[in-house]
Amino acid sequence: MSGLSNQISLNGAKSGVFSYLTQDGPFSVGNIEAAEDTAYDGYPTSAQNRVIVAHALRQLGLNQSHTLDIVTGLPLKRFYLNGDLNKDLIGRKKKNLKIYDVKGVDGYAPAVIKRHDVLSEAIAGWVNYVIQRNPEGKLSIVKDRALERTAIIDIGGRTLDIAVVKDWVLDRDRSTTDEIGMIKIVTALKDRLYDFFNGVDLTDEQVEQALTTRQVKVKGKLHVVGEIVDSATMSVLNSIKATVMRQLQKSGDIDTVFFIGGTSEFLRPHLADWFEQQVLLEDAAFANAEGMLKYAEFAMGQK
Template sequence: MDTKPTQADKTSQLTSDPMSVVQVGLDDGYAYTKVALADGRLFSAPSRARIGSAGVTWIREQEQRIFEYETGGTVYSVGAVDGEATQFDEYPGSALNRVIVQHAFQQAGLSGRSIHLVTGLPVSAYYRHDGQRRQRDIDRKCESLKLPVEPKPNSAKPGKSILSASVAFHEVIPEALAAWYDHVIVTQADGVTLDGDRLSAPIAIVDIGGRTTDFVVVQDQGIVHGSSGSLNRGMLNVKSRVADLIQQTFDVSELGEQSIAKAVDSSRLRLHGKDHDISAMVAAAKRELVELLYAETRRKLGLGVELDRVLFVGGGSAALATDIANWFPNQTIPDHAVFANARGMLKYLQYVCDDTAGGF
């Protein structure tokens, strides 16, 4: 096994030299945007934004929860807003995605920094059924995040400018495959190793995300396309189903997206100043999703008898851990599964991708 310099050796400049390039792994999902930095810090923020200004004047800068950004001549509000739906095919290359990503950079303390970046696309958005890359879609996402996004000054301090984080290098890989890189590239206190046993073993990665659930089977360092692909179902379907059930039960015409998200997370809904237990609705919505995921998992992976391991990653894997606990005798959920893709993207950037030459 090869040993390489520690992350601390490679990235000590992150805090000491503001002019240096910052390497970032970014899982810009439909529900949450996750950031992995080379100094070990991890950040997550809801993928929540809408067109238009915030319409709020913040009396104290510390209380600001909605932030404005401009791209392509349009102002967007990001943060504590009822966000526009991200569940559309063009989202990865959209202005909506760009402002959400810029906000994630700002929250991670990367204002004014030049960034080398790796992100992902769902497997079915990255590969055609025959295994050929969807190069036009990949290029569209690569170029989109290089377009300028300007943070707007805080209304509490209108004269204080905020520097944009700019993407100087960007490569896109399949999202669930990123978790494979996280699995086989092992960081330790004394360096980084490529785990030979994990590298050669046949493994399936099931990435339960917001809009999609991705399946990738890797064997002998090759992707088995017949067992890989995407299902357009994820944790956002739970939120949508609960919203429908709330409307039916409480006879309300519309609730804000933030209220629905909070109700799903807490299993409690507050209406007219009173709390209502909606745990049965949340359980029913999860059950519907789990049944769909189970059927598709069996179609893709069968019983998994020839697989060394089935690795469940993504925020959905953590949220549904008890529901999916016994699908395979050799399944595992890694620590901080929601960040598995972002960590893998960062490792790919650091140890596989040649970001100095602009490619492999």
């Protein structure tokens, strides 16, 4: 995401960039070479957040003719404050998506959000485990699962959330949020590539290419950078593991440890054998989203 895009299509094809206007200025979303950071505390209540949500709904084919009830998330430590709900932040986050100031420069107007609930992201992963759907699509709470002591390790883009839950009660002593995730890996990789290429500052697109393909084209030449990717990954992975082991050093009473989150998918080869009772879900990147969907159906009465 950035300000208004300055990209111009030379052959009439769509550029893959969508521009929006808000009361806080213009934004562009899509194939942006140098994107703005979303890893800051004010993001959940920002115009940037409103634009990204509006664009996501646009990609689903939703516009001002649609009225929605939605559920979004916050990291565990921001969802709670001093052992209670962080009502101020939750309230401001709810209100933010009801400002309705986002408009596409092409005339697009986003869907209308009627109700907006907020969950803790790691707790949403637990909800996904405890509430199950039968073959007919009906949801129900699996009491045996709810009574288990379950640890959710949610490795996301900006944060690592660890939540230990039993019978709908969060174990605050073993639950935490750490500011570490995929963004840290990308930053570490960009710094290493800068040194490797003798001070050439690569674009976000080049860094993503290196991360996903272990190769990167610089000045017209393709370079193999797999070892650099591994070095950056392991430096952050070691920090993640240190936090997890510190919080869950007494794990003998935990029935199941789940790894969820998009960065868990990326780190899948490195997460084996941390705990005897661990599970890395096949759809780890969508566990929170599935939990929020189940919450919406179960608690909000929406499908």
